[in-house]
Amino acid sequence: MRREYDFGKGIRGKYAVRGALGTNLVLLKPNVSWVSRDSTAINNTLRVLIKTLTQPEKEKSI
Numbered sequence: 895m896r897r898e899y900d901f902g903k904g905i906r907g908k909y910a911v912r913g914a915l916g917t918n919l920v921l922l923k924p925n926v927s928w929v930s931r932d933s934t935a936i937n938n939t940l941r942v943l944i945k946t947l948t949q950p951e952k953e954k955s956i
Contacts, residue, residue, distance in 0.1 A: 922936075
């Protein structure tokens, strides 16, 4: 840290509870991230993929 940084008025653990509730950060590679505009689009895409992968084989072929 640089000496000019002043954290004297900072609040320790201000966001700790929010982070403990399950906040996840996922870094996407550039060749993947360009496809989606925002986190909502990425989440929707992942939901479709998960649904497809978890369907029984009989339903997948239909």
